[in-house]
Amino acid sequence: MKLKAVLLGTAMAVTGLTMAAPADAQDVIRWASASDALTLDPHSQNEGPTSQMLIQMYDYLIERDIGLAKRPALATSWVAIDEDTWELELRQGVTFHNGAPFMANDAVFSLNRAMTEPSDFRNYLSSVTSVEAVDDYTIHIHTDGPNPILPDWLTGIFIMDEEWAIENGVETAQDFAEGEENFAVRNANGTGPFRLESRQPDVQTVLVRNETYWGADAFPNEVDTIIYTPVASAATRVAALLSGEVDFISDPPTQDLGRLDADPGIDVVDVNQIRTIFFGMNVAADDLENDTVDGANPFQDIRVREALYRAINIDAIQQVVMRGLSVPAGMITSPGVNGYATDLDERLPFDQDGARALLAEAGYPDGFGITLHCPNDRYVNDEAICTAAAGMLGQIGIDVNLISQPRSIHFAELQQGIQDFYMLGWGVPTYDSEYVFNFLYHTPDGNRGSWNFTGFSNPDVDANIVAMGSEVDLAARDAIIRATWEMVIPEYAYIPLHHQIISWAMRDGFVIPIRANDQVLFKYATFE
Amino acid sequence: MAAFIVRRLVQSIIVMLAVAFVSFSLFTYVGDPINNMVGQETTMEQREELRERLGLNDPFPVQFARFIGNAIQGEFGISYRMARPVEQIIAERLPATLELAFVSAVFALVVGIGLGIYTALGRESVAGRLVLSAAFVATAALFSWIGAAIVAAVMLAVTFLYRGKWVGSTIMSLSLIGVSLPTFLIGILLIYVFAVELGWLPSFGRGEVVSIGGWTTGFLTPSGLQALILPGITLGLFQLTLIMRLVRSEMLEVLRTDYIKFARARGLTNRAINFGHALKNTLVPVITITGLQLGSIIAFAIITETVFQWPGVGLLFIIAVQFVDIPVMSAYLMMIAFVFVVINLVVDLLYYAVDPRLRVERAGGGGH
Helix, strand or coil: CHHHHHHHHHHHHHHHHHHHCCHHHHEEEEEECCCCCCCCCCCCCCCHHHHHHHHCCCEEEEEEEECCCCCCCCCCEEEEECCCEEEEECCCCCCCCCCCCCHHHHHHHHHHHHHHCCCCCCHHCEEEEEEEEECEEEEEECCCCCCCCCCHHHHHEEEEEHHHHHHHCCCCCCCCCCCCCCCCCCCCCCCCCCEEEEECCCCCEEEEEEEEEECCCCCCCCCCEEEEEEEHHHHHHHHHHCCCCCCCCCCCCCCHHHHHHCCCCCEEEEEEEEEEEEEECCCCCCCCCEEEECCCCCCCCHHHHHHHHHHCHHHHHHHCCCCCCEEECCCCCCCCCCCCCCCCCCCCCCCCHHHHHHHHHHCCCCCCCEEEEEEEEEECCCCHHHHHHHHHHHCCCCCEEEEEEEEEEEEHHHHHHCCEEEEEECCCCCEEHHHHHHHHHHCCCCCCCCCCCCCCCCCCEEEEEEEEHHHCCCCHHHHHHHHHHHHHHHCCCCEEEEEEEEEEECCCCCCCCCCCCCCCHHHHCCCC | CHHHHHHHHHHHHHHHHHHHHHHHHHHHHCCHHHHHHHHCCCCCCHHHHHHHHHHCCHHHHHHHHCCCCCCCCHCEEEEECCEEEHHHHHHHHHHHHHHHHHHHHHHHHHHHHHHHHHHHHCEEEEHHHHHHHHHHHHHHHHHHHHHHHHHHHHHHHHHHHCCCCCCHHHHHHHHHHHHHHHHHHHHHHHHHHHHHHHCCCCCCCCCCCEEEECCEEEECHHHHHHHHHHHHHHHHHHHHHECCCCCCCCHHHHCHHHHHHHHHHHHHCHHHHHHHHHHHHHHHHHHHHHHHHHHHHHHHHHHHHHCCCCCHHHHHHHHHHHHHCCHHHHHHHHHHHHHHHHHHHHHHHHHHHHHHHHHHHHHHHHCC
């Protein structure tokens, strides 16, 4: 008992010590998630956790609010002044964390840096031919033809200080082949709501409020200090939240959500994520490597594709595998993306008899064997979804050989074109359907269609995709998008499964609005 | 003497080269690092160009030779994940692992020897029997983990041979669970009891650390010391059961010897006999085993570090594997191999110094 008392005393003393250290413990948020930012270089890595950390420190020209609508950030207005020029008025009186003023040259420099090798954001600005500063607070962005959604792409490019970059020799993004560390990897100088106080990669990152933030009055800005710790093990992360050692986890594991929600001291919030999970089928090849049918490709027959679609009992997957945390999907784009429509998102009904009849009609009354490739560490419960689907397909005679592998192998094989039936998930950073068409439906031509591994090709669809890239009349453009969805959905080159739902868990008393892109914005957080 | 040392050194170098070769060739199977490094929008040409710049397209012997050449100079390249030189990252992480290994080794040694003596002397008492059975269960559980590790290694080989087969990947996942379950479970159990339910000890991390000339230590702050307790116990438990059973059996052996009987006949106190004579003679093999086990503690820290988010090299390795961060993976494997090789070399040399028979044999075969 004495030992217990001593231990308890020490524990309390230490807790008191760490709680007392910051100026006002109320405004400190201890945040944990599975993986740390890879780098603090704003243009080096186009990766979720990295952008997640950077967005607290760096600003975009145009940002997205809680509902993901565009709102002015470092640019106060944006207009297309002619067919291939966008004019952006910049915000005045903004300073970087080091005190330097933000001006047009910084915006030009940052966009150029993001466009230059080896930046990971080159594709965001692939239509941009040049950027020029017209005066201290106006820039012109020239594109190779009309680009109606350039402002959407700009919501992904962070702005940094030109002088700071030159002074520290980081005029270009970190290059992995260089063999040395670049200054921007562990230092940051943005205009954002928080500045970097200290950083030990993979251990701890501390951010403190930027007292000169331009948006100080536009957002609640109640958080004073963010202490971020990556905790790789999901069970440990949950334990840390339950024991009060962290206040907020942005990726609680699905299986623990019930437990966390039941705890009176913890709140769980969720929202539909902009990410749709689906199966792709190789519809183009004359024969498949991965099936048991010789000399023919069953997926070439649309009746076979429809049969597989109808054989998936998505409600069972939603209730059992996903524990209710998914929204069955009929199209590969989620609510919140331009072009989404509830009537398009209707699935074909689950219908085993119809599926068997279709298979028989197509000449496979006894079904056939096919290999399904799945990742096992990329999407929520990805392997379990595939296992369930394999069982369901088995009931209509499709004998599925399931291969689930780590994402590093899955995606490499996918790109080598050796998978004929595969799982993939797709998010939409521009919140516009053109992005989905461009990558998943356009005929692969080296530029467009780079993630279309189905071989799906339709000249009319391709023409529409090109047209929506340059149509500046937004109503006409929306009509093209709608028409294109109506063309591609009934082709069943992909079997849509569901839109993912994301959850965040936080201690009672801390409120942070959840966003469909899974990105935390601490400037919106409030304390009750 | 010189010839013996040279021979041992040459053997060590051959072992290191073999480890380097095996680990480096394994990386061909862990997948493509490019995918984790670039966004989904990146075109095929850009991927190909990055692959070319990183030298991933070069033939295997060229890549291996380059790796060995750099490794000799202590350079392991730049981490694909963190964009920083690998040797720098490892140097930052090593103190955490070494401190944890030290604490668990001390814990295993002190408690293990204590319980070993207790069970040897009080083997008729109920408490003694209880401790012994508990230790037996613990050893069995932990040994089954090693068994699972061997199975996992075989399965890994099988999976590589029949890569992509459903059965193979399922067995691989199963064996992975088998490998990590016990230590993982002990760690989670301790976290559940002491962090979540009782709220006495932290569930993750190192607490506050003090940096002394590049070496970060958790020994100097209360939160740093607290943070060491749970992972230290988790990591040391296996060694503890091993040492305890070793001490017990050695002690029972020694207690039967003539000089102990003689000491009793002389009328020495139990205390003087047990601790002054018996224990002293027990400790020689214990010290040898402990020294050899130190390498395993450092190598086995991977799972404990993952459970407790302990910022050491083991956690670094696990995350590197998930990310296919080849420079970090190869550097870590080389480092662990180096630790084992050095410990074995030192032990060999010590035996040579201690055991005169070795010297005689070597002299006979030396040829003048």
